[in-house]
Amino acid sequence: MAGGTENLEALEAEAHEAIAAAGSVQALREVRARFLGRKGSIAALLRGIGALQPDERGPVGQAVNAAKERVEALAQQREAAIVGEQQARSVAEHRLDVTLPGAAPPVGGLHPVTVVECEMIDFFTGLGFSIEDGPEVETEYNCFDALNIAPDHPSRDLHDTFFVEGGHVLRTHTSPVQIRAMTGRTPPFRFIAPGRVYRHDHDATHAPMFHQIEGFMVDRDVTMAHLKGVLHAFARRLFGDDVRVRFRGHFFPFTEPSAEIDFWWNDRWLEWGGCGMIHPQVLRNCGIDPEQWQGFAFGMGIDRTAMDRFGIPNIHLMLDGDVRVLEQVR
Numbered sequence: 001m002a003g004g005t006e007n008l009e010a011l012e013a014e015a016h017e018a019i020a021a022a023g024s025v026q027a028l029r030e031v032r033a034r035f036l037g038r039k040g041s042i043a044a045l046l047r048g049i050g051a052l053q054p055d056e057r058g059p060v061g062q063a064v065n066a067a068k069e070r071v072e073a074l075a076q077q078r079e080a081a082i083v084g085e086q087q088a089r090s091v092a093e094h095r096l097d098v099t100l101p102g103a104a105p106p107v108g109g110l111h112p113v114t115v116v117e118c119e120m121i122d123f124f125t126g127l128g129f130s131i132e133d134g135p136e137v138e139t140e141y142n143c144f145d146a147l148n149i150a151p152d153h154p155s156r157d158l159h160d161t162f163f164v165e166g167g168h169v170l171r172t173h174t175s176p177v178q179i180r181a182m183t184g185r186t187p188p189f190r191f192i193a194p195g196r197v198y199r200h201d202h203d204a205t206h207a208p209m210f211h212q213i214e215g216f217m218v219d220r221d222v223t224m225a226h227l228k229g230v231l232h233a234f235a236r237r238l239f240g241d242d243v244r245v246r247f248r249g250h251f252f253p254f255t256e257p258s259a260e261i262d263f264w265w266n267d268r269w270l271e272w273g274g275c276g277m278i279h280p281q282v283l284r285n286c287g288i289d290p291e292q293w294q295g296f297a298f299g300m301g302i303d304r305t306a307m308d309r310f311g312i313p314n315i316h317l318m319l320d321g322d323v324r325v326l327e328q329v330r
């Protein structure tokens with residue numbers, strides 16, 4: 001029987017090795033079938049017991065059964081280990097760290113023109129100015145005649161003005177809101193009028209549509225000094241306390257005297273807008289007696305102001321609505 005036991009030892013060692021080498025539940029199942037199954041090698045040994053000497057049958061049978069149990073126990077251990085490894089791997093693969101910050105959805109922001117416009121409105125409403133509105137399709141009268149702009153004035157030229165049928169134009173400036181606001185009102189009053197204006201212009205610094213803000217104030221003793229004070233405070237609000245402003249004598253048909261206002265920013269003078277004392281004829285056109293009332297008015301580009309403020313070199317970069325540009329201006 002010595003040979004039988006040796007066989008058993010070799011077989012058990014082989015089974016242990018095969019079990020240790022099994023890398024998956026499937027492979028282990030095959031190993032099990034090979035050694036422990038009904039047609040497996042251990043079963044074959046058990047079947048062979050009948051052919052042994054009667055006195056050998058007992059000890060050999062016990063030895064085979066003991067070996068079978070050890071192999072079975074080992075296979076179970078191995079299976080538990082394989083399943084455990086698989087679970088650990090799966091947990092590692094699907095790990096979710098709930099403390100990580102979430103992916104933020106992209107959010108919109110205000111357009112630079114809107115940012116600057118809101119600041120301008122905020123500044124002037126703080127000074128007691130109210131907002132007055134007017135249509136973008138305006139009468140030629142409000143846009144030009146009432147503002148003392150003679151019929152042959154170059155600003156009425158086809159090169160500047162978009163004409164609409166029926167004596168209307170796309171307003172070339174926000175100044176016609178002066179006429180709308182003052183007509184039928186008795187001073188004192190102060191208004192601002194931000195909005196879109198249109199000119200027949202298209203190059204790096206001009207777009208056919210852009211934005212202006214108009215401001216005007218009428219009272220008994222309003223002077224140019226008030227105008228300068230207000231515009232200087234306005235510039236400081238937008239560009240900081242160190243900003244300098246300068247007034248250059250100029251001509252506008254609807255103000256007298258008139259000036260252009262510049263401000264010093266990034267080491268150079270930048271043109272900002274026009275201003276002056278409201279022309280007596282404009283007051284008269286609105287039914288206001290210029291002997292009793294005076295006022296100042298000013299108008300400047302909002303887009304230009306935003307470009308200077310945010311360092312945008314080309315007006316089309318700002319107005320074309322390219323989010324790659326706009327995202328940089330926050």
Ligand code: PHE
Pocket residue numbers: 172173174175214252255273274275276297298299300
């Ligand atoms: N309307 C003028 C322009 O568009 C600006 C301006 C407004 C000038 C008010 C004086 C007073 O250029």
